[in-house]
Amino acid sequence: MLFNSLDFAIFLPIVFVLYWFVVNKNLKHQNILIAIASYVFYGWWDWRFLALILFSTLVDYVIGVSLGKEQNLNKRKILLWISILVNLGLLGFFKYYNFFLDNFKSAFTFFGSEINANSLNIILPVGISFYTFQTLSYTIDVYKRNLKPTEDFISFAAFVSFFPQLVAGPIERATNLLPQILSKRKFQYSEGVDGLKQILWGLFKKVVIADNCAMYANYIFDNSSELSGSTLLLGAIFFTFQIYGDFSGYSDIAIGTSRLFGFNLMRNFAFPYFSRDIAEFWRRWHISLSTWFRDYLYIPLGGSRGGTWMKVRNTFIIFLVSGFWHGANWTFIIWGGLNAIYFLPTLLAKRNRQNLNIVAENKLFPSFKDFTKIVSTFLLTVIAWVFFRADNVGHAINYLSKIFSTSLFTMPYYNGLGLALSTIIILFIFIFIEWIGREGEFAIQNLKFLKSRFVRWVVYILIIFAIGVFMQTDETPFIYFQF
Amino acid sequence: MLKKFILTFLAFIIIATVSYSFLILTWGFIAPRKLKNNLNLPDNYGYLEDRLKNAKDVKDVDILFLGPSTTYRGFDTRIFNKSGYKAFNFGSSSQTPKHTSLILNHYLDSLNPKLVIYDVYPAVFDADGVEPSLDFIIHNDELTETYPLLWKNFNIKIVNAIIFKGLTNLLSLNIPGNLDRVLEDTYIEGGFVEKKIKYNKNINQNFTQEWGMRNDQLNEFRKNISILKKRKVPYLLVRVPLTKTSYQARKNNLYIDSLFSSEGSFINFQNKVKLSDSLDFLDNVHLNQNGVEKFNLEVIKHLEINNYFN
Numbered sequence A: 001m002l003f004n005s006l007d008f009a010i011f012l013p014i015v016f017v018l019y020w021f022v023v024n025k026n027l028k029h030q031n032i033l034i035a036i037a038s039y040v041f042y043g044w045w046d047w048r049f050l051a052l053i054l055f056s057t058l059v060d061y062v063i064g065v066s067l068g069k070e071q072n073l074n075k076r077k078i079l080l081w082i083s084i085l086v087n088l089g090l091l092g093f094f095k096y097y098n099f100f101l102d103n104f105k106s107a108f109t110f111f112g113s114e115i116n117a118n119s120l121n122i123i124l125p126v127g128i129s130f131y132t133f134q135t136l137s138y139t140i141d142v143y144k145r146n147l148k149p150t151e152d153f154i155s156f157a158a159f160v161s162f163f164p165q166l167v168a169g170p171i172e173r174a175t176n177l178l179p180q181i182l183s184k185r186k187f188q189y190s191e192g193v194d195g196l197k198q199i200l201w202g203l204f205k206k207v208v209i210a211d212n213c214a215m216y217a218n219y220i221f222d223n224s225s226e227l228s229g230s231t232l233l234l235g236a237i238f239f240t241f242q243i244y245g246d247f248s249g250y251s252d253i254a255i256g257t258s259r260l261f262g263f264n265l266m267r268n269f270a271f272p273y274f275s276r277d278i279a280e281f282w283r284r285w286h287i288s289l290s291t292w293f294r295d296y297l298y299i300p301l302g303g304s305r306g307g308t309w310m311k312v313r314n315t316f317i318i319f320l321v322s323g324f325w326h327g328a329n330w331t332f333i334i335w336g337g338l339n340a341i342y343f344l345p346t347l348l349a350k351r352n353r354q355n356l357n358i359v360a361e362n363k364l365f366p367s368f369k370d371f372t373k374i375v376s377t378f379l380l381t382v383i384a385w386v387f388f389r390a391d392n393v394g395h396a397i398n399y400l401s402k403i404f405s406t407s408l409f410t411m412p413y414y415n416g417l418g419l420a421l422s423t424i425i426i427l428f429i430f431i432f433i434e435w436i437g438r439e440g441e442f443a444i445q446n447l448k449f450l451k452s453r454f455v456r457w458v459v460y461i462l463i464i465f466a467i468g469v470f471m472q473t474d475e476t477p478f479i480y481f482q483f
Numbered sequence B: 001m002l003k004k005f006i007l008t009f010l011a012f013i014i015i016a017t018v019s020y021s022f023l024i025l026t027w028g029f030i031a032p033r034k035l036k037n038n039l040n041l042p043d044n045y046g047y048l049e050d051r052l053k054n055a056k057d058v059k060d061v062d063i064l065f066l067g068p069s070t071t072y073r074g075f076d077t078r079i080f081n082k083s084g085y086k087a088f089n090f091g092s093s094s095q096t097p098k099h100t101s102l103i104l105n106h107y108l109d110s111l112n113p114k115l116v117i118y119d120v121y122p123a124v125f126d127a128d129g130v131e132p133s134l135d136f137i138i139h140n141d142e143l144t145e146t147y148p149l150l151w152k153n154f155n156i157k158i159v160n161a162i163i164f165k166g167l168t169n170l171l172s173l174n175i176p177g178n179l180d181r182v183l184e185d186t187y188i189e190g191g192f193v194e195k196k197i198k199y200n201k202n203i204n205q206n207f208t209q210e211w212g213m214r215n216d217q218l219n220e221f222r223k224n225i226s227i228l229k230k231r232k233v234p235y236l237l238v239r240v241p242l243t244k245t246s247y248q249a250r251k252n253n254l255y256i257d258s259l260f261s262s263e264g265s266f267i268n269f270q271n272k273v274k275l276s277d278s279l280d281f282l283d284n285v286h287l288n289q290n291g292v293e294k295f296n297l298e299v300i301k302h303l304e305i306n307n308y309f310n
Helices: A006-022 A027-069 A073-110 A128-143 A153-161 A174-182 A189-222 A229-260 A278-284 A287-298 A308-326 A330-348 A368-389 A393-403 A417-436 A453-470 B002-030 B048-057 B077-082 B097-111 B122-126 B130-138 B143-152 B156-170 B215-230 B244-248 B253-261 B289-305
Strands: B063-066 B087-089 B115-119 B185-187 B193-195 B235-239 B266-268
Touching (some): A006 A027, A006 A229, A027 A073, A027 A128, A073 A128, A128 A153, A128 A174, A128 A287, A189 A229, A189 A417, A189 A453, A189 B002, A229 A368, A229 A393, A229 A417, A278 A287, A287 A308, A308 A330, A330 A393, A368 A393, A453 B002, A453 B156, B002 B156, B048 B087, B048 B097, B063 B097, B077 B289, B097 B130, B097 B143, B097 B215, B122 B215, B143 B156, B235 B253, B253 B266
Parallel strands (some): B063 B087, B063 B115, B115 B235, B235 B266
Antiparallel strands (some): B185 B193
């Protein structure tokens, strides 16, 4: 089920009413409702893959319970590795099987011998990378004794499949979400209101910003060989906003929806395009994944405690794995590698934790120095996103080489670009709202000029109006569903 | 807390709905076309407004024509009248089975046709039908007739159009800029639209592809057929000729014909009439007046040979 669909607009109020008015007296019943609603939500896409979630849930539940009872370190390690192998095995098969096969075939062909193996027509289960990492975090935390395993299967199933964040995150830690599922929830007015506001803003980001930018980005990327460098740069900028609107919009709707049910999910985006360096960008972009890799990969590898070589190695590992997590394509791996190259200088110069505060806090405008840093960081991300969006590495290289040609200094043009006027106007308004709202968790949470209810409601109605008039009318899936 | 939340939310929904409606109305009047993404107010190029008004005054016809622009530009009711058949052409731009259903539900009783000629132009079976829905909403004074289009094809453009039309009706406002006429076109009483003679200059079709078929439109088409069967109205499914190049560019014509044949009496006029791609068409899809005359005489011949009215 898509958040931007009529189905979800009907589904959400039904589950809300059942949750707070029918099963509100009994925690167990509430958790059963969450689990059922989550399975319906997921099964709406393809019910056959529910078996996969159920299997993953069962494996980690049993392993979690066993880890809770087992004291022998070797046996505990074996249990942990079973969980890791099963989860990553499923992920590897569904997501990476064909990639590895094709690359092995190419490598063998390159060295003069051929192997006979056929690619499989595998459907990638939506959200598999997300829920796999979520269940893995549970087992690892239980193994490390950071968390007591739960023996309540329904609650565990609700934790794994929690519908707001099931298919595209935020990737929740068991240490944050599971205790909330196991304890009584109370409806809080301010959380409910914030939840609705966040849903509204997320929807705006998805259906107005992302979907409109997608239209132009798709055209420009698909016809890049015929267009000028300046047009390609514009296309890359459209994609930069598309991916942000799409993914952070999803996260906002997910977090907002969870708030309506009394849950607090972790923040996933913190205005990343206002970052002053790449290290700050990565503290603000897809936070739940970055911190997952930090806690479960980077730190166990030694983090930045060792010498320079170890720092370089670990940085590359984490960025390359992060790239590969996104998709079975070399473009994602290069995207990760490029970000590692951006990031390393700040790490080696020990300046990676320089910009921890909010840029131009309590000020309307940034200083000139901050402004240039923001723009240059933004442009670096734009270049990296070209690899993320391109069909293959060759396409990305051709695209970038055309951007860095003399045609960069011409006016962007293609037949139909004139229609982008409304999108460009909306983008500027969007950037302005995000800028003035950057001190909140999401842009319209605590806007300073929204003191009176009247003004607040006017703003919300204008956002609804903008959605109604400017949204793309096809139900477009979220980009991160494919990961 | 929960009660306060729900009450506040309901109050907001009510205020937001009213405000949204008036913002849509205002935007429809003041915004330039480029900023009206989901508030397109279609022009009356297909003369649907005239046809709907005209239909209210017509009763008991011999032939009712249904279908898209190939219908209202392809069946000249004057030619049928001359041959002694009282005819009404209820074609409309890109009319899909969803819209035909609306016509059947509201006009079949009063028009009371002895025969329905249903133009099954395959392209409309592959369309979602949003744009023609807007045409029906904006150009129909009986707004309630168009509500089913909302359930059949939920889309924000349709919602906005219904709001806009509803408020303009309520406040007796004229819809801006939607009454344009194409200078070369003339609406003929009875639903036909005559274009000043024009020849097709763009004959080459450099593509080959297949006609698509959406399940929802096919299901709706079958419902329309069952309405006709239930009311015992004889019907003839027809394919109006396209230019040869345009017809041959589609690879699955035989399949499409067999599909329609299974739904009742069907005839494909593509090769039944001798037509020139340049002299008898105004573009690759629509006949010009020369072509219309040749084609219509052939239709009348077919009706008479097959004793449709005896």
